[in-house]
Amino acid sequence: xxxxxxxxxxxxxxxxxxxxxxxxxxxxxxxxxxxxxxxxxxxxxxxxxxxxxxxxxxxxxxxxxxxxxxxxxxxxxxxxxxxxxxxxxxxxxxxxxxxxxxxxxxxxxxxxxxxxxxxxxxxxxxxxxxxxxxxxxxxxxxxxxxxxxxxxxxxxxxxxxxxxxxxxxxxxxxxxxxxxxxxxxxxxxxxxxxxxxxxxxxxxxxxxxxxxxxxxxxxxxxxxxxxxxxxxxxxxxxxxxxxxxxxxxxxxxxxxxxxxxxxxxxxxxxxxxxxxxxxxxxxxxxxxxxxxxxxxxxxxxxxxxxxxxxxxxxxxxxxxxxxxxxxxxxxxxxxxxxxxxx
Numbered sequence: 001x002x003x004x005x006x007x008x009x010x011x012x013x014x015x016x017x018x019x020x021x022x023x024x025x026x027x028x029x030x031x032x033x034x035x036x037x038x039x040x041x042x043x044x045x046x047x048x049x050x051x052x053x054x055x056x057x058x059x060x061x062x063x064x065x066x067x068x069x070x071x072x073x074x075x076x077x078x079x080x081x082x083x084x085x086x087x088x089x090x091x092x093x094x095x096x097x098x099x100x101x102x103x104x105x106x107x108x109x110x111x112x113x114x115x116x117x118x119x120x121x122x123x124x125x126x127x128x129x130x131x132x133x134x135x136x137x138x139x140x141x142x143x144x145x146x147x148x149x150x151x152x153x154x155x156x157x158x159x160x161x162x163x164x165x166x167x168x169x170x171x172x173x174x175x176x177x178x179x180x181x182x183x184x185x186x187x188x189x190x191x192x193x194x195x196x197x198x199x200x201x202x203x204x205x206x207x208x209x210x211x212x213x214x215x216x217x218x219x220x221x222x223x224x225x226x227x228x229x230x231x232x233x234x235x236x237x238x239x240x241x242x243x244x245x246x247x248x249x250x251x252x253x254x255x256x257x258x259x260x261x262x263x264x265x266x267x268x269x270x271x272x273x274x275x276x277x278x279x280x281x282x283x284x285x286x287x288x289x290x291x292x293x294x295x296x297x298x299x300x301x302x303x304x305x306x307x308x309x310x311x312x313x314x315x316x317x318x319x320x321x322x323x324x325x326x327x328x329x330x331x332x333x334x335x336x337x338x339x340x341x342x
Contacts, residue, residue: 014043
């Protein structure tokens with residue numbers, strides 16, 4: 001993208017808007033949270049040079065995270081949407097502001113967002129609502145594995161768990177809820193000054209050099225392949241449809257499970273390093289997590305899954321080519337199975 005008079009006018013508009021928010025804050029002593037988010041964007045309008053396609057995908061990715069299904073099968077906003085420490089309130093506000101300079105949020109994106117929600121009701125009552133009938137909206141302190149009944153019951157009775165190389169999830173044939181490049185993460189560095197100077201390539205403050213796309217230098221951070229096992233940190237009622245599941249294993253004691261899993265993996269790879277815990281969701285346009293390894297870091301488009309994962313790091317020579325199963329023994333003392341009614 002070449003710098004133009006239109007872009008110069010747009011940059012001037014954001015500067016004037018920032019001054020107005022600054023003056024209001026000085027006059028009133030503070031700003032409402034939503035105005036503070038807008039002020040942040042006016043100061044650094046990082047999406048100003050992004051293509052319409054880039055904005056559209058970002059809109060759909062954030063929209064996927066803003067709602068949940070209640071125990072009654074109703075669509076409801078996520079309570080953490082406007083959390084002062086969360087990313088989605090600011091992310092939404094920034095997108096609306098940038099779209100506002102381009103004629104508003106395209107109606108097709110509204111339609112696509114509605115279609116995404118509509119898929120949960122294609123067969124009437126959502127699968128997750130039927131699966132967790134009688135359960136509360138939330139379950140704290142658990143991890144939940146979704147899957148087919150035969151596999152979930154094997155997990156309960158025999159402790160059979162599937163260990164998967166991270167590279168497996170790069171397969172294009174996987175569903176959108178599963179497909180990801182687990183060994184790499186992208187960070188998008190704004191390149192305003194370089195574009196203004198007419199450059200098509202630039203270097204980031206971290207020393208990475210690359211082409212400018214959508215107004216960003218897109219840096220990819222990679223790590224060696226590893227193996228992992230994933231679950232959800234709640235009985236989210238969207239998951240069964242997303243993962244084509246008719247059953248779920250609710251593990252009431254995640255720490256005990258992790259200990260048993262670690263013992264099982266060390267029988268395969270003695271002394272192997274293991275990392276356990278919740279995934280951190282990040283925004284490629286933010287650099288808060290830039291120095292973190294990709295292992296427990298995922299794009300915010302997956303944040304609604306609230307993933308918990310166990311990762312192990314065998315040596316290159318030990319790394320399996322394919323997924324394999326290990327058995328941890330009965331888990332009936334720490335878990336329960338929920339099956340979709342016939």
